Amino acid sequence: MVRAFFKTTVREIKNSIGRFLAILIITALGVGFFAGLRLTEPSMTATTDKFLTEQNLFDFRLLSTLGFTEDDVKAFDGVDGMTAKGAYNVDFLGLSEGGELVFKAHSITDGINIPRVVDGNLPSADNECVVDANISGAAPIGSVIKVADSNTDNAKDTLKYTEYKVVGHVRSPYYINFERGSTSVGTGRISGFIYLPEGGFNSEAYHEIFVDAPINGKAFENEYDEEAAVISQKIESILNERGQERYDSIYNEALSEINSNQAELDEAAAELEAEKLKLEDSKAEYENYKALFEQYESFLTEEQKAEYQKQLDDAAKLIADGEKKILDAETAIAEGQAAIDEARSELDSLSVPSLYVLGRDTNVGYACFENDSGIVSAISVVFPLLFMLVAILVCMTTMARMVDENRVQIGVFKSLGYGNFTIQSKFLIYSGLAACAGWLGGYMLGSYFVPRIIWNVYNIMYNFAELEYVFDPLLFALCFLAAIGCACGTAYLACRAELRSVPAELIRPKAPKTGKKIFLERIGFLWKRFSFLHKVSARNIFRYKNRLFMMIIGIGGCTALLVTGFGIRDSIKNIVAFQFDEIMLYDYNVSIEGDTDSVYDNLISLDGIESGLGVYQTSVNLTNDQERLDTYLLSSSDPRFTDFVDLHNGNEAIQYPENGNAVISAGAAEILGISVGDNITVNFGETRETVFNVSGIFDNFFYNYIILTESDCEKATGSAASTNAVFLKATQNENSGDLAARISGISGVTSVTSTSDLTDRVSSSLDSIEYIVVFVVICAAALAFVVLYNLSNINIAERVREIATIKVLGFYKKEVSDYIFREIIALTFIGAVVGLPLGKLLHSFVMQQIQVSSVHFENRISVWSFLIAFAMTVVFAFLINIFMARRLDKIDMSGSLKSVE
Amino acid sequence: MDQFVVFEDVTKIYKTGSVEIKALCNTTFEIKKGELCVIVGPSGAGKTTLLNILGGMDTLTSGHVWLENKEISAYNKRQLTAYRRSEIGFVFQFYNLIQNLTALENVELAAQICKDPMPASEALALVGLSDRSANFPSQLSGGEQQRVAIARAFAKRPKLLLCDEPTGALDYATGKAVLKLLQDMCRNTGMTVVIITHNSALTAMADRVIRVKNGTVSSVALNENPVPVEDIEW
Ligand SMILES: Nc1ncnc2c1ncn2[C@@H]1O[C@H](COP(=O)(O)OP(=O)(O)O)[C@@H](O)[C@H]1O
Ligand SMILES: [Mg+2]
Numbered sequence A: 001m002v003r004a005f006f007k008t009t010v011r012e013i014k015n016s017i018g019r020f021l022a023i024l025i026i027t028a029l030g031v032g033f034f035a036g037l038r039l040t041e042p043s044m045t046a047t048t049d050k051f052l053t054e055q056n057l058f059d060f061r062l063l064s065t066l067g068f069t070e071d072d073v074k075a076f077d078g079v080d081g082m083t084a085k086g087a088y089n090v091d092f093l094g095l096s097e098g099g100e101l102v103f104k105a106h107s108i109t110d111g112i113n114i115p116r117v118v119d120g121n122l123p124s125a126d127n128e129c130v131v132d133a134n135i136s137g138a139a140p141i142g143s144v145i146k147v148a149d150s151n152t153d154n155a156k157d158t159l160k161y162t163e164y165k166v167v168g169h170v171r172s173p174y175y176i177n178f179e180r181g182s183t184s185v186g187t188g189r190i191s192g193f194i195y196l197p198e199g200g201f202n203s204e205a206y207h208e209i210f211v212d213a214p215i216n217g218k219a220f221e222n223e224y225d226e227e228a229a230v231i232s233q234k235i236e237s238i239l240n241e242r243g244q245e246r247y248d249s250i251y252n253e254a255l256s257e258i259n260s261n262q263a264e265l266d267e268a269a270a271e272l273e274a275e276k277l278k279l280e281d282s283k284a285e286y287e288n289y290k291a292l293f294e295q296y297e298s299f300l301t302e303e304q305k306a307e308y309q310k311q312l313d314d315a316a317k318l319i320a321d322g323e324k325k326i327l328d329a330e331t332a333i334a335e336g337q338a339a340i341d342e343a344r345s346e347l348d349s350l351s352v353p354s355l356y357v358l359g360r361d362t363n364v365g366y367a368c369f370e371n372d373s374g375i376v377s378a379i380s381v382v383f384p385l386l387f388m389l390v391a392i393l394v395c396m397t398t399m400a401r402m403v404d405e406n407r408v409q410i411g412v413f414k415s416l417g418y419g420n421f422t423i424q425s426k427f428l429i430y431s432g433l434a435a436c437a438g439w440l441g442g443y444m445l446g447s448y449f450v451p452r453i454i455w456n457v458y459n460i461m462y463n464f465a466e467l468e469y470v471f472d473p474l475l476f477a478l479c480f481l482a483a484i485g486c487a488c489g490t491a492y493l494a495c496r497a498e499l500r501s502v503p504a505e506l507i508r509p510k511a512p513k514t515g516k517k518i519f520l521e522r523i524g525f526l527w528k529r530f531s532f533l534h535k536v537s538a539r540n541i542f543r544y545k546n547r548l549f550m551m552i553i554g555i556g557g558c559t560a561l562l563v564t565g566f567g568i569r570d571s572i573k574n575i576v577a578f579q580f581d582e583i584m585l586y587d588y589n590v591s592i593e594g595d596t597d598s599v600y601d602n603l604i605s606l607d608g609i610e611s612g613l614g615v616y617q618t619s620v621n622l623t624n625d626q627e628r629l630d631t632y633l634l635s636s637s638d639p640r641f642t643d644f645v646d647l648h649n650g651n652e653a654i655q656y657p658e659n660g661n662a663v664i665s666a667g668a669a670e671i672l673g674i675s676v677g678d679n680i681t682v683n684f685g686e687t688r689e690t691v692f693n694v695s696g697i698f699d700n701f702f703y704n705y706i707i708l709t710e711s712d713c714e715k716a717t718g719s720a721a722s723t724n725a726v727f728l729k730a731t732q733n734e735n736s737g738d739l740a741a742r743i744s745g746i747s748g749v750t751s752v753t754s755t756s757d758l759t760d761r762v763s764s765s766l767d768s769i770e771y772i773v774v775f776v777v778i779c780a781a782a783l784a785f786v787v788l789y790n791l792s793n794i795n796i797a798e799r800v801r802e803i804a805t806i807k808v809l810g811f812y813k814k815e816v817s818d819y820i821f822r823e824i825i826a827l828t829f830i831g832a833v834v835g836l837p838l839g840k841l842l843h844s845f846v847m848q849q850i851q852v853s854s855v856h857f858e859n860r861i862s863v864w865s866f867l868i869a870f871a872m873t874v875v876f877a878f879l880i881n882i883f884m885a886r887r888l889d890k891i892d893m894s895g896s897l898k899s900v901e
Numbered sequence B: 001m002d003q004f005v006v007f008e009d010v011t012k013i014y015k016t017g018s019v020e021i022k023a024l025c026n027t028t029f030e031i032k033k034g035e036l037c038v039i040v041g042p043s044g045a046g047k048t049t050l051l052n053i054l055g056g057m058d059t060l061t062s063g064h065v066w067l068e069n070k071e072i073s074a075y076n077k078r079q080l081t082a083y084r085r086s087e088i089g090f091v092f093q094f095y096n097l098i099q100n101l102t103a104l105e106n107v108e109l110a111a112q113i114c115k116d117p118m119p120a121s122e123a124l125a126l127v128g129l130s131d132r133s134a135n136f137p138s139q140l141s142g143g144e145q146q147r148v149a150i151a152r153a154f155a156k157r158p159k160l161l162l163c164d165e166p167t168g169a170l171d172y173a174t175g176k177a178v179l180k181l182l183q184d185m186c187r188n189t190g191m192t193v194v195i196i197t198h199n200s201a202l203t204a205m206a207d208r209v210i211r212v213k214n215g216t217v218s219s220v221a222l223n224e225n226p227v228p229v230e231d232i233e234w
Helices: A002-015 A017-054 A070-076 A153-158 A222-295 A302-349 A364-372 A375-405 A407-415 A420-458 A473-500 A503-507 A524-529 A532-541 A545-573 A575-583 A596-604 A666-672 A710-717 A736-745 A755-766 A769-798 A800-809 A813-849 A863-890 A893-897 B047-054 B077-087 B103-112 B120-126 B142-155 B172-189 B200-205
Strands: A060-068 A083-087 A089-096 A099-107 A116-120 A128-132 A144-147 A163-171 A192-196 A206-212 A355-358 A588-592 A609-623 A628-635 A661-665 A679-684 A688-698 A705-707 A725-730 A749-754 B005-016 B019-031 B036-040 B062-067 B088-091 B160-164 B192-197 B208-213 B216-222
Touching: A002 A017, A002 A420, A017 A364, A017 A375, A017 A420, A017 A473, A017 A769, A060 A070, A060 A222, A070 A083, A070 A206, A070 A222, A089 A153, A089 A206, A099 A749, A163 A192, A222 A302, A222 A355, A375 A407, A375 A420, A375 A473, A375 A545, A375 A769, A407 A420, A407 A473, A420 A473, A420 A769, A532 A813, A532 B103, A545 A575, A545 A769, A545 A813, A545 A863, A575 A755, A588 A596, A588 A736, A596 A609, A596 A725, A609 A666, A609 A710, A628 A666, A628 A710, A661 A666, A661 A679, A666 A688, A679 A710, A688 A710, A736 A749, A749 A755, A769 A800, A769 A813, A769 A863, A800 A813, A800 A893, A800 B077, A800 B103, A813 A863, A893 B047, B005 B047, B019 B047, B019 B208, B036 B047, B036 B172, B036 B200, B047 B062, B047 B160, B047 B192, B077 B088, B088 B142, B103 B120, B103 B142, B120 B142, B142 B160, B142 B172, B160 B172, B172 B192, B172 B200
Parallel strands: A099 A192, A128 A163, A628 A705, A661 A688, B019 B216, B036 B192, B036 B208, B088 B160, B160 B192
Antiparallel strands: A060 A206, A060 A355, A083 A206, A089 A099, A089 A144, A116 A163, A128 A192, A144 A163, A588 A725, A588 A749, A609 A628, A609 A679, A609 A725, A661 A705, A679 A688, B005 B019, B005 B062, B208 B216
């Protein structure tokens, strides 16, 4: 009995392989999409966790305004299994092959924040360094980075050598995204990091301590945060102790120095007093002698007179000298006293150091990653839902058809005394096998490829490692249940009704579904315009409601996916062009220093420069309650500003702000949830905070900007907003490489950024967007094919008699296929039309999810994308029709009409 | 040749895998224009095969078939379709109406593709179903459905009306009415009608009786005095 059933099932699969594949593929698509998208975030997290674990990113970073000593480090090292390492860092301007860049130099900490060597090797001498792989082009191996003379004394003192030899390129767990942070040096933005051996630094105190704590939880997971919170308290208490101690030691040292200086000074003062007295004595003696000399002058010979006079003069000179010396000494002592007093008051104002225990979430890369990786999760619900819905519809229609075809067989088995379950099991096994195969295949492919494709896109911002494969048994099982539930559930429902009927009823042919008038026929004037055959198609379209839905949802979904795919490209691909053709209209952004007026004059008189604009630019933070956004501040009193930065919102021009007002970029507004008329808080440095009213929001795609008037800038930053950068427009056809070099050659120019370089760089990384588009198109095509194939297949199988009849009536090949496919084409059009707005919705949903802090994607779909999506859907339908037309041709008239079904 | 239909040495072999079934073997017969011809024979004798070849629904293995001096057996697929379209009307045992079309529309479907069709309503009137023209097949009885099928075939004004066991699925009285309709049509319009049956009693109504046995024509008899269907009992 079991074998007989197994046989009929296998034969059934063989005979209806297309139908079997339809269920298989739609299940695979649904499962693949779901599993893939679900696993993307865990895979990304696992990859990052692995990288961070291997490179051992710090768990805690300790800061003190007084710095740390060796003893401070020892106080943490070894406590509760922790490892602590002191570290140095300094921002400096460095001259590299790529020009003057702002670097952040870190000391290599043994076993914590281990840089991963991409090429070359780690430094072996103190005057060697390894450089950020992101700027490997600017500092190739073998080149040197010179510490620029224009650096602050602090920077120059902290770096032991004046130049460092590049011996390798590395990635650092400390910088997992592209963001390198801002600084007070140079352009305000760090171009890249470098790592030096500890010996490459020259500093009394460590600038920071990195702590590696024994935490079991994985990065980005709650367990990590919980464990970290506990250890953090312990560290804090030690840190406070050490801070007090460090304060005490600095205080006592300074105090004892002051005291000893004071003692010395007092001694010196006392000596001075003694000398003073001596001088007084000598003076008195001199006066005596002088009186005596004057008294007896007449008794002396000329020689004697001259001799005594000389002696007296000498003495007077000595006394005058002495007096001067004493005066000098007195001022010196007064000065010394003043210095000591100052030191004393300084010491009085010396406070206990501010201490910070910073966790990983204060690391920009780590925090951004946590945010950005969450994006996929949201998408992972909507997309698979679409496929699931279609899958259910496909299974339902397919199984219903299959049960119909097997009516007689069911009846026979039933009359032979087989139980319902046994009879049902054939259908359950059929759909179950298809679903199982689809589930396995879909899971394998989906869980491998989908995360990789998305990771490729993320590589624009994060590129540190190959993606890890994550296997999630729970998800695996969940997909299985969903697939099996969907397939077998529909199979069960399909045959339930048949199983209720008695065998006799089943063996008789099923009463054909009654023809019905459709609502369109009630609209007389419209109906009359239809040609006869169109009327037939129209009626057929509405004959089977679930097929209508399957078609519209399936085809609509396909179109929607295509619109989304192309839309994503539209929204992302052109932002580079928009940014530099429509918004930032300058060709070079040049940072300058020194006598800025003359530097500016020199710049605009360069050959190949059309015009220039002096601006003030710096980095600030914009904040609201939750977010803190790194933003460029721009300001210029020049009314030509909008010739260089076109402020607009759509077609509407935005005015340069007045005093008290600010204009911000669209990305910043979106992230901070700010609209025109709201207030915005600008943070500068640690403590400075100013509030402005937002008077305009302008379209902008890269980075975030806030624009203020010069006097507001001063309020915001506390220093005069004098020109520190020049925007330059080149005349047409200017060789940019040469021009950039000539710009750099002008003294006072600290850095040159060419927008064309930036455009090239960003464009090439955005090319990976194509992956997404191709991926989406393939999925959409697969969806369309499955739905269309399944529908055509069922349509034909169910209507063989009808088709044979019209063939007998003498319909030509073309007329027959028109007769059948006209409704499929019509449904395709309806589905595609429904899919267009659906695609727009889906697209804006997806774009909302992929907001990234420094890139603002535009929610734009071009008309072309709509057209192409629509056209492709229709083309898919035609392809299927061409394929299925062959099947129509094969239908044998006499055979099909011989008997009843 | 004044013969309307000529079958000459027709052989039809079905090949299913390695098995060969000889459905027709050297069949030869003729039918004159305007005749009512009945083909009788036991089940499996090859009647349907014969009719299908005559109607252009199937091809033959060897031999020749002519209709009005045109050799049908030499037609290609497309020509056969055109032939079915303009020359032939079919009536089947299981009506084969399109379920989603009303009676009138089923007739229209055939009329659509003809050059000079009979108006669909007229064809329906001819079979006496004017008042049921808006009904769907499922709303009609078997006899009524078969009459719609006849109207559908007739609306094309075919040269040859082929009926394969038209009463096979009908009860006695209804079957009789359908046969009467066919006989009347033949008499009134002069159309050549071929009816297949396994019921020998029906031979009485025909002008020409062709007996088929084991894939060959065993005898052809001309009937001088065909009996009206009403008078035949079986
Ligand atoms: N498509 C087919 N494939 C194989 N054998 C067929 C086919 N059609 C008919 N036959 C065989 O040809 C013979 C004649 O069949 P048919 O013409 O339908 O007989 P009848 O209509 O007289 O009952 C039968 O033996 C039948 O099995
Ligand atoms: Mg037969």
